[in-house]
Amino acid sequence: MNKPTGSEIRVASPLKAWASRFALLLLVGAAFGLMLIGRTNGFLVEQTRTTVTDMVTPILDAVSQPVDTFSDVIDQAEALANLQSQNVALKEQNARLLHWQAVARQLEAENAALRDLNRMVPDPGMRFITARVVGDPGGAFVRSVLINAGDRDGIEKGQAATTGAGLAGRVAEVGLRSARILLVTDINSRIPVIVGGGRDRAVLAGDNTNYPQLLYLGPTAKLRIGDQVTTSGHGGVFPPGLPIGVVSAVSETSIRVEPFVDWAHMEYLRVVDYEMSGILDFQSVEAARTAQAEAAAAEAAQAARSGTEGARR
Secondary structure: OOOOOHHHHHHHHHHHHHHHHOHHHHHHHHHHHHHHHHHHOHHHHHHHHHHHHHHHHHHHHHHHHHHHHHHHHHHHHHHHHHHHHHHHHHHHHHHHHHHHHHHHHHHHHHHHHHHHHHOOOOOOOOEEEEEEEEEOOOOOOOOEEEEOOOHHHOOOOOOEEEOOOOEEEEEEEEOOOOEEEEEOOOOOOEEEEEEOOOOEEEEEEOOOOOOOEEEOOOOOOOOOOOOEEEEOOHHHOOOOOOEEEEEEEEOOOOEEEEEOOOHHHOOEEEEEEOOOOOOOOHHHHHHHHHHHHHHHHHHHHHHHHHHHHHHHO
């Protein structure tokens, strides 16, 4: 390759100095010229831009492929790492489940042996019907809901209504295609329960608030907030052990219970028939209460008349 001579260098040096001085002006002029051309002939500029874009796109595509491939490799590596961590977590969970399965089988065998040893009467059978809550006719004085299952579906008075969380109430009225569920928060609801680790007996009484109260506790009962409340099985209405809620407030005047059931999101209820022989007829109970009230009123009136006659004498 021929090297430039001294004369060529002397000619090129002034041109290079002149170009470096006026480069900015040349660029500004070129930009201004392109703007004028774009104003006067937009189609030519658009066609030129499209041609340049078509020429540059393959180059950009070729350059971006290694970047995309590298990104895919990174994503696959991260996914593989996540799969490995999930696999470890699932193995640990499987081990725990196998452990609890073994414990459950052992407890089941021990339970069967103890039942056989003590000749314990088995729990009553159970059948259930799942129904949707279609109405809430309750108000300030009534806490109940309507379900879309009735007598034709096997619903009967006194059956328990539960959710996945716990006891919600009991069947109070039954129609052909519907039934009314009296909730545990209703003022007419009275449920025998057992509270806490001390197994203290009480009666869960609704008062039309979301937090029913405990009545008739023994004088030695010592309850704490968080103690579980379950059905006791007394009265023949519900079997023992149905979860209801936990003690939420303890004061000198009342003990409140927070039910497990979420009243605001109660969409479905499971109506369970435990085949209890002591299911109460609510109409008979109400009739008995009315008769007792009338008898008490008659006795009070008779006592008042007797006192009046004694005073006259």
